[in-house]
Amino acid sequence: MKNKAIMSRDIDFAKWYTDVVKAAHLADYSNVKGCIVFEPRGYALWEKMQQVLDEMFKKTGHQNVYMPLLIPENLLEKEGELIQGFSPEVAWVTKGGEKDLEERLCIRPTSETLFSDYYSNVVKSYRDLPLKYNQWCSVMRWEKETRPFLRSREFLWQEGHTVHETQEEAENETKQMLNIYRTFFEDYLAIPVITGKKTEKEKFSGAEYTLTIEAMMYNGITLQSATSHYFGQKFSKAYDISFKDRNNQLSYCYQTSWGSSTRMIGALIMVHSDDNGLVLPPKIAPVQVCIVPIQMTEKVLDEGEKIKKKLEEAGITVTIDKTDKSAGFKFSEAEVSGVPIRIEVGERDLEQDKIVLVRRDTGVKKEVSLDENIEKVIQNEMECMQQEMFNRAKKRTDSFTFTCHHLDEVRNQIEKQPGFIHAMWCGDEACELKMKEINGLKSRCILEDGEKIDEKCVVCGGKAKHHVVWGIQY
């Protein structure tokens, strides 16, 4: 039975998206324009993402720190490109208490400037390097149009900032972090991604180059999902992050930054969820199993508690819904909030020594005998589900991936079904802008070892330089 609070995603995808956010109680609109309230289920999802990523960061030698929320204007202006990229969209603090400030301060839109300023104070010798820091915080960008998780004035994220002795080490770091994001997306979020380099036009303001992971949503629209930037010595020269090198000469650091945000919650929704609400891959679900007692009798509740205990001991996150609501209501609650597996425990089944297990992604029911090793059954089921969710997303991504050789072909394809368009490009920004005229199509990334699929640029017919993937973006 379809959830009536949710629009069908095939009829109105945008409304379906916000309906799922509301119905699953992930977030609520706030009275602060452009900012959302992260409700318990939405925040729990973020906590789970934080936990997995934070462990990956720490295992690769990164440490967490916390920099100030505010950036003095003169500090922000030291690196010319960055400020140009961000100044139209920062919020300015001009008053402290009842006094006008001598210098206005912006709320961080990103913290390259603060990290650079700090590094310039503490880095003295090659022995101090590398410094590999990360922070979890909120940032503010004064966006005009907003959509929960995908684009809002304030969002939560992590931003890693590292300084290194050599270019090679910094470039390796840039790649390593991209790979960590890729692993996280594919293995935890069950979202296939393509990776590559951003074009000059699309790279992060101030970076030498930007690596990106790009994912495709259910409707063929693409999402820039996490990025890793190589700065070379741009910031270290602007902020004087210099050090005595091994030859006792003054050198400038090589720098990186990399980030991922609550936008990933938006990706999870738009890739996996359905007309009944949220669908979560088991490895990222804050609650993996919900036990629903069909009747609130002692026998049923006892059995429910017994199963809960067994699963918890096996490291599975379980809740048991003991509210006085109807079983049907509880089913739909577990469903809308994306709990991967629901266990139904009822009098009739117990008489036959069995329980029923229902998978959220497929809705398939399975009877499990009480003799079976329930934790093993659940673990297997969750592994299958994780893999199958990835496979389905991969299959869809592949089916929405097209190769084009001429501009007309691109136009026809995008009008029929948007997706990833593979096409060759001459490297000229004018051709990028020409592509943009087609429903706002943008370059997603230049494939690192992209096959040469044509000799000519898809736009101008000039000599092709790069194999680029294009797409309409959120």
Added chain:
Amino acid sequence: MKNKAIMSRDIDFAKWYTDVVKAAHLADYSNVKGCIVFEPRGYALWEKMQQVLDEMFKKTGHQNVYMPLLIPENLLEKEGELIQGFSPEVAWVTKGGEKDLEERLCIRPTSETLFSDYYSNVVKSYRDLPLKYNQWCSVMRWEKETRPFLRSREFLWQEGHTVHETQEEAENETKQMLNIYRTFFEDYLAIPVITGKKTEKEKFSGAEYTLTIEAMMYNGITLQSATSHYFGQKFSKAYDISFKDRNNQLSYCYQTSWGSSTRMIGALIMVHSDDNGLVLPPKIAPVQVCIVPIQMTEKVLDEGEKIKKKLEEAGITVTIDKTDKSAGFKFSEAEVSGVPIRIEVGERDLEQDKIVLVRRDTGVKKEVSLDENIEKVIQNEMECMQQEMFNRAKKRTDSFTFTCHHLDEVRNQIEKQPGFIHAMWCGDEACELKMKEINGLKSRCILEDGEKIDEKCVVCGGKAKHHVVWGIQY
């Protein structure tokens, strides 16, 4: 050998404090006035505190959420007392991008207003209650004089906000959270506290009453360390958080809030640390054991790794210092950063099948045979250390606790040695102000079941109402 980078705490306590912060690399000053950089060791301490408290909150049925950073002025003004208390010290955002905002927004100094606004949207029936939410975030108060961790414009904290059906339930929540803070201070931070109710003058703006935990620092100055507020229906009436009660009548919620902050790092320093740097109780130390190889030979390193593995398997957090620095340098690094136990592994000791263990708080060395169960030895040592650190702090607190009956007595005592002054009070604010003339002495709290130690108010000699503890505060 004394750490030369650190002033003696008996000579200049204030300088000693900032020296410890710097030398232990807990925090650095930033170029943003009044804001600090939380360096890896400082932030790791905060992460550990978060982890322990968060678990306690979740076990008692609280859920994490995240509210916007900014509060529109009209929303802030709905509750009159709160705005009066905070408006002189908030930072105002007046520009977004290049445009002046129609309504200015303040950076949250605390989030009662935002939670109340949210609750007023989602609470409809007694069935929706209680809602027990908490958030971890940063807040901003435009302080003039700042000191790392103790008072800064931006600090990190958690703020819990709950709404309840009945007064009793809300009051119980207020008490429960105070008790959680007390347990955390005593059992984890090894800091004894006194608890009670704030006077009208000292309570949180907008609260019906405020419960507090107060701790005493090494020098006899006191620190308000965490607070739990009962709001009654003040905010629920101002923000219209109403619900259909069990009799189908419209009722207003009863509300609480409670918070603790990175100020606790300041308390840890000022209670336990010494002239050689930070001293941390084992239960809150991010790194519990540091293994120092005296020589960087294969034999020594192998033994070090073996010990590390054993300890890690027992759930102890261990590092091994394999840098090319001298053993003496490594000792002092472990010391200044407050690692509870240092293990020295050296060629000569290994020949006799032993290693040396050094406790940070006492400096006492102990030889341990390689035959012994090293994880057991360390665990016992850490338990002792945790208890002894508490005992020492308790003994000092007791020795700086005084009972006074007359104003002269108070004055003499404070000039000789500040501490906790127990004295009776008539309840009149004029008498509180009179006390403040003595070196800024303030009421810390009214003891809940305080013994009646006099018939008369210590200031005016009028009829005594409350047993109050007074102190000079940070």
